[in-house]
Amino acid sequence: MxxxxxxxxxxxxxxxxxxxxxxxxxxxxxxxxxxxxxxxxxxxxxxxxxxxxxxxxxxxxxxxxxxxxxxxxxxxxxxxxxxxxxxxxxxxxxxxxxxxxxxxxxxxxxxxxxEAGEFTRRAVLSGRMDLTAAEAVADLIAADTAGQAAQALAQLGGRLGRQVEGWRARLIRAAAMIEAEIDFPDEEVPDGIALTVAPEIEAIATEFRACLADGRSGERLREGVVVAVVGRPNAGKSSLVNALAGREIAIVTDRPGTTRDAIEVALDLDGVALTLIDTAGLRDTDDPIEQEGVRRARARAAEADLRLVVIDPETTDPAQAMAEAGVLPGDPIVFTRRDRLAGDAADRLRAKVAGDHPMVLVSCVTGAGMGDLAAALAGLAAGLTGGGEGAMITRARHRAALDQAAMALDAAAAGLTHPLPMLELVAEDLRRACDALGRITGRIDVEHLLDAIFREFCIGK
Missing domain, CATH: 3.30.1360.120 (Probable tRNA modification gtpase trme; domain 1)
Incomplete structure (x- = not known):
């Protein structure tokens, strides 16, 4: 307020x-x-x-x-x-x-x-912290894992805010050089001074692109890596989810089509939050309710960060099961019923799995292989989150603003290399880039952003 x-x-x-x-x-x-x-x-x-x-x-x-x-x-x-x-x-x-x-x-x-978040809101309005630090307060309160807490603390300490303000200061200096040539063409301003800022603009644009090309690691760490557990009916998906969760989350029966709605369970794997989604078995069916469950399962699998494909090696061809699940490179393949397989099963099954996919054999009855599966998932999650090290962008709004700033810089760089540079347009592009960066820290449009950000806070913070 x-x-x-x-x-x-x-x-x-x-x-x-x-x-x-x-x-x-x-x-x-x-x-x-x-x-x-x-x-x-x-x-x-x-x-x-x-x-x-x-x-x-x-x-x-x-x-x-x-x-x-x-x-x-x-x-x-x-x-x-x-x-x-x-x-x-x-x-x-x-x-x-x-x-x-x-x-x-x-x-x-x-x-x-x-009101919700009003103490932190007042801290922002009084200049005690910027918007990125305020968001970090909310993230630290909401953190479920050590990785999430570490990332929030780094942002609270100014990792993102200092970087953004540094970029903004450099762009303001570049814009001042261009404005000087525009406003004082007949004064003692060296000819072509505006062109000397082109390397700095390109350097900042390169830093923007490197930050944006992080594979969404910061957002994934903050929100949790989403893993859709997919496969045919009765492959052992629900049993696997229950085993990883350490409790009965999903109903397990011998009847195909038992799971129809997606069931989510949150895990902490080596400091990384991971959400497992148990989905309906993938098969053709005349049951309209199960058809909707299959449709939703495919949609959740397409949106997930990883697809964990569960295959019963006794009844299903691995290549066909992987095709049905829509696997992507790096998605893990899990073969169930390990307690029923012969000793050379791993080599035989690996030969049937094409592409770069981690493969684990497990038994939900004996627990064999579950430790290997948890370790494999932890490694994949750490890879997707960068281990929580050095991520700058932690929210979609940061990414959108930085992307806008990058596009404005690209336009400015193109303007400077034009045979007849329009310095007024270049100056406007730099102003747009500065404004986009200012929206990240709250220097620009702060009132508009405050309502959306502090809606996530608890009352006493």
Missing amino acids: TTSATSRPRTIFARATPPGRGAVAIIRLSGPDTDAALGALTPGRALPEPRLASLRRIADPVSGRVIDEALVLRFTAPASYTGEDAAELQLHGGPAVVAAVIEVLGRLPGLRPA
Whole structure:
């Protein structure tokens, strides 16, 4: 929520710890009336010194009833998370205590409950962080794996923001050179100075292209690698998913066509989030419901990062099963019923698998080969995410903005190499590139982006 330049922003408050019962519950405040609120809650005591925890009795200012004995932390602007006066009340975590303090805060003048992500939103608006750092806060809160957390921390530390601002500063300098030749043609500006920026523009464009050619590794790490488990009915897909998950996720029967709707299960494989999708068996059928399940299975397989093709070697030709599944290079092939196969089965089956595909033999009955399969999936996922090392782009909006900047630079470079360069058009192309970069960090169109970004946040952040 934003305020006009003439209105006084209201002070917001929210619980920052999860709801429910716990040892400690934290309530955050931020805004110009924070000190007044602390004074009302702790009557008869001077305000705590900034950034020093102080044990205080929290009381209802109307009735005088003591609600709790809590630690109070006070932060003065601009040295706070939001850049405003702020405070934390570290209460005992019982529901009655928290509800009573929230009720009192809601009665104090100038205070209101915070909206989702409003503390971080205020931090962005006050200049305490840029949009990429704010997104990293949300990603760190949502991280399920070590890899996701590490990537979010790197972005919070400015890995993307610093790079983008560095590119933007270089483009601004290049644009200034061109503007100088446009605006001061008769002054002491060296002839052809605009052409001297062409190598810098090309160098930045090359860096853009290298960043964009990352195979979406950052987005995949953040969102999780999607693996569609595909194959014919009764190949053992659902049993395999259950075995990898370590619990019964999918129904397993001997009846073909049991799985009709896609079933998803999230896994953490060596720090990389992976989503397995158990899909309907691929076959021709007259059952309209199963037909829809097969259609959806093919669609999910086409959209997935990997297709894990499950084949029963006793009943299915591998080449035909792979063709039906629409495999791509690198997709893993899993042969089930390992406990029923002869000792030389691996060599015989490998000879039937054309192309570059990891191959694993497993038994969902004995568990044989499941460790090998988990290791193979972890290796493939790490390859798709780059192991979480050095990824700059972590969201679709970053990629779209950088792609727009790259196209603007290509246009600028083409303009400079034209026999009769139109410097005004080149300058406009550079401005478009700078604006696109500014949208990544929030220098441009920040209000438009804030609503979409902070919709993902929890209330107390």
